[in-house]
Every structure is written in C-alpha cells, then in structure tokens.
Amino acid sequence: MSNYRAVLVTKATSGWGGPLTILPTDEKPYIASITGGGIHPVAARIAELTGGIAVDGFSNKVEPDEMACVIIDCGGTARCGVYPKLGVLTVDVMPASPSGPLINFIKETNFVSGVKESHIELLNEVASTAESTSATKKSAQELKAEARAKVASMQSNQPTRKPNFIEKIGRAMGGVVGTFYQAGRDTVDQVLRNILPFMAFVSTLIGIILFTGIGDILANVIKPLAGNLIGLLVISIVCALPFLSPLLGPGAVIAQVVGVLVGVEIGRGNIPPQLALPALFAINPQVGCDFVPVGLTLGEAKPETIEVGVPAVLLSRQITGPVAVILAYVASIGLYTE
C-alpha cells in the first residue's frame, strides 16, 4: 500500500518528447531538481501531485537509481543526455530537442522538454506498488517517513531559500541564450533538410537548361505564355481547373519548377522583370489544393465540413486564381521600370 500517485507530463508546443508517466516508488522516491540550486517549481509541482519527495539535486547528491525523475534546465548538450543514459526519466524545463554527444539515448519514452507547471496532470489511477516491497521488513510508510526525515534534515541545514537576484539574472540570461541556441539548431536543421536539397535540384536543372540550349527551346514555349498578361491568365486558369489543381499541388514542386523556368527566362531577358509579380500568382493558383482535407482536419473541422470544404476551395480557386493574376498585373505597374 502506498500513497504515491502517477502524473502525466506532456511537452510544451515548442518542446519535444513525452508524454511521460512519472510514478515514484519506495525505491525511487526522489524528484530531483538539478536546475542550478533550489527546487524548480516544476519539480515542486510533480512532488506535490505524486507524493514524491522533491530534492535539490544541485546542492545535495541523489543517486540516479533513487530518482523517480529528474528536472533539468538544459538548453541541449550535457544534462539532456546524461540522465536518459542513466535510465532516469528526464523532464527539461527548456524547450530543447535531442542533441549533443548523447543524442542516441534521448527518446520520447524517457525525455520531455519545454515543461511548465501547467503540463503536469494527475493520472486517476492510484498506483499500487509492487508486491515485493511489502515483503521487505520495513513497511512502505516507514520507508517513506525515513526518506522524508532525511530530506527534512538536509533541508533544515539550508532552509528553502528564494533564488537571489544574481541567480534570477543568470536564469533569465540562460533562458535567452538557450532559446536562441535552439532557434539556431532548428534553422540549420531546416536548411540542411529542406533548403539545400532543393537548391541542389534547382541548380542542376538551371545548369542543364543554360548549358544545353534546352533553354532556347523552352523560351519559345514559356515566352508566349509567361511573357504577357493573356498567357499568364491562361496558365492560371488551367492550373486552377478543379480536377487538375489537386494533382499540381503536392510539395509545390510543379510551382517551384515552373518558377525556376520563368526565373531563368527573366534572367536571360526574354521576359520583362515586372512580369515576375503576376507570374508568381499565375504559376500558383493550385497552392494547397492537394492539402485541403488535411488542412481542415488540422483546424478541427467536422467531416461534413470537409466534404463541403474541398469542392468549395477548388471552385473558389477557379475564380480567384485569374483575379489574383489581374490584381498582380495592375500592381506590377512601375515595378523595375525607371
């Protein structure tokens, strides 16, 4: 019989990993807070809900195998990986994603980040401890009382103190730096995974067009279409055809390739530069047409709404696609002309 309760810790929208279920046991009663001194509010909250014991792991040594979980404020290199490696459930109050030398140990099952007090929920079930504990000589209550006494004695030496001014500044600075660092990591990740591969593809395409003379043939096709308002309107009407637009949408690949082709012709002087603006709209009236049901589901639309919504968007594009081209054509007057 034990009074420990399980809590569910979920990640923040900007965080990573989880959700973790944290349940202290008599062997692992401690909620260790390793956040540069003091007990972090998140640790205090978990301890309060679970009935575990919050300890300041920065000032007091806690054995990793006695930790029910550990609360850290790591921006993403060292501590992030250490505790998952040691097999301790890790709650990071910073929104870090897995990184650092121990990245392989950080899993969704042992790590959750970006956690605030509001992300901790009590699970209803009252946890029953394993039978083995009742077989031990000391009862669970006794063990727990002992652990509490131990912590109380540890904390009576240094009464719970509020973080001082310098610490506050330190934490704020750490927060700012950590956020920027994480932002940089997200960015480089995005560049490597999405932008550079497409640049490679586009560069190869441009190389072939420019070198082989295919460009001259393409120019003859593209110029009459993309080189004047009527041609652009034709492109936009065709691309917006309701049975065609969902096929042209995926990944915006078609729009990107056509964009590159038109861009090359603008660069070679075959299409006047001010037509770049209407061209941007002409090549893209199908944007997102392949994605309507998914997009509506993300917006929590009902199935009936999705059934109506898909044809509504496709129909609307047939009208608004060409309208956008005309608007852009008017707005391009005076662009790149001295």
Add this chain to the structure above:
Amino acid sequence: MDFFVHLAEGFIGMFQEGGKTFVGLVTGIIPTLICLITAVNAFIKFVGEERIERFAAKCTGNMVLRYTIFPILSMFFLTNPMAYTFGKFLPEHQKPAFYDSAVSFCHPITGLFPHANASELFVYMGIATGITQLGLSLGPLAIRYFLVAIVVILIRGIVTESITKMMMKRREAQVAA
C-alpha cells in the same frame, strides 16, 4: 576521338554550370537566410504560442481581419503546415475559407519571412533568381508580392466563405427533402 572528348567536356560542363549556380545560391542566400530564420524562430519562441492564440482569437469576428491579419499571424507564428490549426477558432462554415486564405499566403510570405515555409522557398526564389541575375534589387518584388497577396487572400476568404455557405444550405435542403 575528338567527338568523345567534346562529349565528355560537354557532359561535365553542364554540371559545372549547375555547380556555379549552386555556389551562387549557397553563398548568396543561405548565410542571410540562416541568420534571419534564427532570429525569427527565437522571436516566436519568446512570444509563445499561448499569447498568439489569445490575440489571434480576437481577430476572428470581423470579416476583413479574419481573412487578413488572422491568417498572416497564423502563418508567421505557426508556419506551414501548423498554421491551419488556427481554424479551430472559427465556426464550421468559415473553416474552408480560412484554410484557403492561409494556404494562399504560404508562398507570398517567403519573400520577406522565409522561415514560414522554408521548404517551398523556390516558388518565390525561382522567379526571384532571374531578377537578381539582371542586377535588380529584390526588395520591391518581395514587398509587392506580400501586399498583393493580402488582397488576394481576403478575396479568396470571402469568395470561399460564400461558396461554402451556399453548398451547406443546398446540402441541408437535400437532407430535408
């Protein structure tokens, strides 16, 4: 023999040309892009999603704001494709229109704020590369693209909303009959 030499040189020359373009793109665009996207990403993290949600929800009542500020905010802060989750703040008959409006902004925004849809940058960048080659500045194109798109997404929102309403009514009539 000469023919084969020409062939080989031609073959490799094609990719050298491509390589030149690649280096141009990487050194010309990526450094600025990385710094810009990092700053914007950090800004978004500082502001926090909760605050944006609270503010965005206030823009939904008015038809003009609903199809301008609301999708722009969602695209800027949540980026493609999570932006469409803001549809949850709207009644059912406005959801398709919001999606239409928001998704139509996911390329125009990349001229000024590439973080919002970095993997589909080349819709804008492809055409913009031609402008750069002519030695012209991209600023005027990016700003006009952004501004025209605001008008376009407003029109799309209004048109799609009325089509959705019409279709919903027709469907209800069918069910009733």
